[in-house]
Amino acid sequence: MLxxxxxxxxxxxxxxxxxxxxxxxTRLTYVAWYRRVSAIVAALDELGLKPGDHLVTVLQNRWQAATLHWACQLAGVIITPLNWRAKADDVEFCVTDSxxxxxxxxxxxxxxxxxxxAAMxxxxxxxxxxxxxxxxFDELVERSAPDAQPRVSADAWSLMLYTSGTTSRPKGVPRRQRAERAAAIAHLAQNLYGRGERTLGVMPLxxxxxxxxxxxxxxxxxxFVCLPRFDIEGALALIEREAITNLYLAPTLYHDVVHHPSFKSADVSSVRKLGFAGAPMTDGLLRRLEEAFRPxxxxxHYGSSEIYTCTINQDAATKPGSAGRAALNQRIRxxxxxxxxxxxxxxxxxxxxxxxxxxxxEAFEGYWLRPDADAxxxxxxxxxxxxxxxxxADGDxxxxxxxxxxxxTGGENVSPVEVESCLxxxxxxxxxxxVGLPDERLGKVVTAFVRLSHPVDAEELDRHCRESTLANFKRPRRIVFVEQIPRSPVGKLLRRKLVDGEYRLADPKAQNQEPIA
Incomplete structure (x- = not known):
């Protein structure tokens, strides 16, 4: 492989x-971009970086971040990107660890x-x-430099992503260039991307x-149309101006886009293909997106930093909740x-x-300096x-x-995702x-934290669950109305914050934390 x-x-x-x-x-053709990538490769040489060294970035989705990514591939340097919102202790840990x-x-x-x-x-x-x-950076990228040539083979390390670290210190996930390219090719095939696609580059690098x-x-x-920091009106403007043909977003971003007042007047007709990953999508949001885009x-797409693509469902709206079957490069059990x-x-x-x-x-080979995590x-x-x-029963x-x-709860296993989709x-x-909150009798009590679009009481939501196909033991016994649902910067639901009480009640009068009969 190349x-x-x-x-x-x-x-x-x-x-x-x-x-x-x-x-x-900034609008760069491939040849113009190559000149800037080559200038950065020359700069890395001048700074003494060698193949296998780590370059940490703490950047938003800018053309400079994308340019650094390609320069590192040519130079054989391991690009190690961090969340631009990272706190000092996270930067300290990752710089030291890498x-x-x-x-x-x-x-x-x-x-x-x-x-x-450590960064300083x-x-x-x-x-x-x-x-x-x-x-x-500007002093480096504007220099003249010879066209950069590859320094390493496909077996060289490409990048190292850090896991989110919601329960412990982040873990480094080093990945080889061949695994990265295999994942990109599979992504094209599984999303049916063709020549001249235009994507909104909002999911962070x-x-x-x-x-x-x-x-x-x-x-x-x-x-690749960069959106450095996600904002809904900016995203809608770029979709229209740049004739974006595909969107690949986390569910929370789709949710925010279609529920924004500006969406009704936005021209999103150029978008032909939708893809999502990072978290399950509720049935309600699937239905709304299908109606809004008619893709x-x-x-x-279900995957991870470690594996990239586990399974693919190419008709998500027809079978809500299904992640489909094993991807082109994978087996699943x-x-x-x-x-x-x-x-x-x-x-x-x-x-x-x-x-x-x-x-x-597409698979990784083990965590960076973490034999305990490997075991x-x-x-x-x-x-x-x-x-x-x-x-x-269909094998999905x-x-x-x-x-x-x-x-x-009471000896029965309850999946939070199933209850969320119902509500x-x-x-x-x-x-x-x-989430499950501690309960003296049941062990854990199924508790739903809800952000409303318009007023409703807990009894009405409970009635909705009773009249659905949701088994009675899975029904939320507590419903809590909150101002926001806590999520990571890429839209991953942070249930632990809810368990720990890190939320704000939306309206004390509408609030009902008492168990529902």
Whole structure:
């Protein structure tokens, strides 16, 4: 397989004058972008970086971040992107853990970087005004440089993503260039992307979804349209102005877009394909998106930083909740909860832990300097995801949550996702998250945290659940109305915050935390 540097050069040769990237007023063709990428490769050489060194970035989705990504592939440097909202202790940990040689940041992340001693002890490049001892990015990228050539093979490390670290310190997930390119090719095939696609580059480049979109567009002479910081009106304006043809977003971003007042007057007719990942999508939101976009293709993609693509459902609206079947480069199983072996399979319809083959072309090989994490997650040639799910009678996978999220109430297992999907179908429910809260009699009581689009009381929502197909023992016994549902920057639901009481009540008069009979 081609290394990613050669792959990028092939894209330049194939489509030199095609628009490659857009970021505000910056519009670069592939050949113009290659010149800037080459200038950064030359700068990395001058700074003494060698293949295998780590370059940490703390950037929003800007053309500079995308340029650094490609420069690192050509130079053999391991790009290690962090959330631009990261706090100082996160930056400190990741810079130290990766052994980074260079850090690139911007004004939005300056406070965290300047408060992290490890970051301040290595060389730094600034997208804004450079402080003493720092280098301005603009000075590097505007230099003349020979066309960069690949320094490494497809077996070299490409990047290292850090897991979200919601329950412990983040874990580094190093991935090889061949795995990255395999994932991009599979992404094209599974989303039916064709020549000249235009995607909205809003999913962050420190997340699998953002990286996949960036690489995939290069393979089809496509255009990556940057949206550095998500805002709904900005996204809608770019969709119309740049004639975006596909959207690949987390469910929470879709939710915010279609519920915004500006959506009704926006022209989104150029969008033909929808894809989502990062979290399950409720039945209510699926229905709303299908009605709003009438897409030719609607893909539910289930994956992770470690595996990238586990399963694909190319007709998400027809079978709500289904994550489909194993992707092109993967094999998937569901084993019993607490299974010790990859062969301890759950029966069809039985909820268990989802595992994925480590022999797949997109799979990682283990965590960065974390043998303890490897011992827990890697067994018998399979990756134990800690996600729960089941295969239905048709052989389609349904992802129901995390092993730690499963609610055991009165001896019965309840999937939060199933309850959330039920409640999402009520017209007054804007967002919902379900968790188990401690209860003396039941062990855990099913509790729904609800953000409303218009007033409704808890009794009405309970009636909705009673009249649905939801089993009675799965019905929420407590309903809490909140101002916001806590999520990560990429839209992942943070149930732990709700369990810990980190929320604000929407209206004390409408609030009902008493158990429902």
């Amino acid at each position: 290394d990613l540097g050669t792959s990028f050069i092939a894209s330049v040769e194939r489509d030199p004058n095609v628009l490659a990237i857009v970021d505000g007023e 052994g980074a040689s260079l850090l690139v940041y911007e004004p939005a992340s300056a406070d965290a970087v300047h408060s992290a001693p 002890s290595i060389r730094r490049i600034s997208l804004g005004a450079a402080s003493d001892g720092e280098i301005a 420190y997340h699998t979804m953002g990286v996949r979109s960036l690489l995939a567009m290069s393979l089809v002479g496509g255009t 030719e293709l609607f893909v539910n 569901v084993v019993r909860i607490d299974a010790l072996s990859a062969d301890d399979l759950a029966a069809p319809g039985e909820e268990g832990e989802i595992i994925a083959s480590l022999t797949g072309d 827990k997650a890697l067994r018998d040639g399979w990756y134990f995801t800690s996600d729960t799910g089941y295969f239905d 996978l349904f992802v129901t949550g995390r092993v730690d999220d499963l609610i055991i 999402s179908l009520h017209p007054a429910v804007s967002e919902v998250a379900v």
